[in-house]
Amino acid sequence: MNISVMTVSFPLDQETMEEIKQLIAESETVDKVDYTSLLSVAELSDFFTQGFCVMAYDDDSDRLVGVLTSIDRIATLDFEWSSVVLPNVRRFGIGERLVIELDRNLKLRGVVSDIALLPEGSESGQQLLHKFGYTYDYSERTMVADAREVKLNSEVKVSHYTDEESEVVGVLVSAFGDTEEEAKELIAFNMQTPSRQLMIAKLQAEVVATVTIVADGEKLWVTGLAVHENVRGRGVATYLLNWSKNEANRMGKETVYLDVEIDNEQALSIYEKAGFTTVSNTHFYKNFNLEI
Numbered sequence: 001m002n003i004s005v006m007t008v009s010f011p012l013d014q015e016t017m018e019e020i021k022q023l024i025a026e027s028e029t030v031d032k033v034d035y036t037s038l039l040s041v042a043e044l045s046d047f048f049t050q051g052f053c054v055m056a057y058d059d060d061s062d063r064l065v066g067v068l069t070s071i072d073r074i075a076t077l078d079f080e081w082s083s084v085v086l087p088n089v090r091r092f093g094i095g096e097r098l099v100i101e102l103d104r105n106l107k108l109r110g111v112v113s114d115i116a117l118l119p120e121g122s123e124s125g126q127q128l129l130h131k132f133g134y135t136y137d138y139s140e141r142t143m144v145a146d147a148r149e150v151k152l153n154s155e156v157k158v159s160h161y162t163d164e165e166s167e168v169v170g171v172l173v174s175a176f177g178d179t180e181e182e183a184k185e186l187i188a189f190n191m192q193t194p195s196r197q198l199m200i201a202k203l204q205a206e207v208v209a210t211v212t213i214v215a216d217g218e219k220l221w222v223t224g225l226a227v228h229e230n231v232r233g234r235g236v237a238t239y240l241l242n243w244s245k246n247e248a249n250r251m252g253k254e255t256v257y258l259d260v261e262i263d264n265e266q267a268l269s270i271y272e273k274a275g276f277t278t279v280s281n282t283h284f285y286k287n288f289n290l291e292i
Contacts, residue, residue: 001058001060001089001092002058002059002060003056003057003058003059003065003092003094003097004056004057004059005054005055005056005057005097005098005101006054006055006057007052007053007054007055007101007105008052008053008055009051009052009053010043010044010045010046010047010049010050010051010052010053010071011044011045011046011047011049012044012045012053013045014045016053016055017041017044017045019055019064020039020041020044020053020064020067021036021041022064023064023065023066023067023084023086024036024039024041024084026086026087027084027085027086027087030087031084031087031119033119033280034142034279034280035082035084037142037257037280038082038084038117038119038282039067039069039082039083039084040069040071040080040082041069042195042214042216042217043071043195044069046193046194046195048192048193048194049071049073050071050072050073050075051069051070051071051072051079052069052070052105053067053068053069053070054067054068054069054070054083054098054101054102054105055067055068056085056094056097056098058089065085065086065089065094066083066084066085066086066089066094066095066097066098067083067084067098068081068082068083068098068099068101068102069081069082069083070102070105070106070114072109073189074185074186074188074189075189076112076185077109077110077111077112077113078111078112078113078114078115079106079109079111079113079114079115080114080115080117081102081114081115081116081117082116082117082118083095083098083099085098090124095124095125095128096128096131099128099132103132113286113287114286114287115137115284115285115286115287116129116134116284116285116286116287117282117283117284118282118283118284118285119280119281119282119283120139120280120281120282120283126285129285132287133287133289134285134286134287135285135286135287135288136283136284136285137284137285137286138261138262138263138283138284139261139262139263139281139282139283139284140259140260140261140262140281140282140284141259141260141261141262141268141278141280141281142257142258142259142278142279142280142281142282143257143258143259143260143271143276143277143278143279144255144256144257144276144277144279145241145245145255145256145274145275145276145277146245146254146255146256146275147220147245147248147249147251147253147254147255147256148245148246148249149245149246149249150242150243150245150246152239152242152243152246154235154239155203155204156201156202156203156208156209156235156236156239156240157201157202157203158199158200158201158202158240158243159199159200159202160197160198160199160200161187161190161191161198161199161200161210164200164207165184165187167200167206167207168183168187168198168200168207168210169183169184169187170207170228171207171208171209171210171226171227171228172186172187172210172224172226174226174228174229174230175226175227175228175229176226186224190212190224195214195215195216196212196213196214197212197213197214198210198212198224199211199212199213199240201236201239201240203231203234203236208227208228208230208231208236209225209226209227209228209231209236209237209240210224210225210226211223211224211225211226211240211244212224213244213247215251215253216257218253218254218255219253219254219255219256219257220244220247220248220251220253220255220256220257221256221257221258222240222241222244222256222257222258223258223259225237225240225241225258227240237267237270238270238273238274241256241270241271241274241276242274244256245275256276258271258276259282262281
């Protein structure tokens, strides 16, 4: 089998996107894994997405047989990537060739850090990552709830972010332990990306929380949900989760998705009580040798 490997920068054209979607559909049938989410397919044709795609073709049939997507979401040279190879050709070492080309591209771009996403149960993926020096870092659950109208009775008021930078920075620093610079970078990223809507929540006219919603086909993703430590335990997070169900329903979406670290027991409890259930687990592997 003759394989050609090539790298394409984002945004991807429609023909390439269709090839990737076809490969994903065939792989998901066998693996029962949501590669659409792992590969961040919704972002690959977005002009604002920073990163590249490594593609492997069978020269004899000119067919896409493997793909790796690598995204630098906040333009800080911190890349997140994942890959998939058609099940019936995995024995030909295509996955290894994709990672070799990834490594070449990361070095050319002056990578600061990179982290690999791996679906739970992928033993061959673990072996490949260990071969290239990646070490397990943490795991996340992907959770889902139905989009539906929920009655909201609260003093919390949700609105679009406008110019409340200092207040939102304070929330992010309090909730996530970010530096002020990291918080400002996240705010800028959300505001510069058309598919993302940065929201704020006020309690008694004070900004106490923030959340970002991202439209993705029939899904609405909830990300960056942060509540200031001064108001924890007052139902603000639950209110925002229910608000997101209403918003998804208003937008004609079917479901609301979110990711949460597996060891974040407090957040897991809140999400489960709000009606979110786990649909998959993803493991994150980091190349610590790249850290500076």
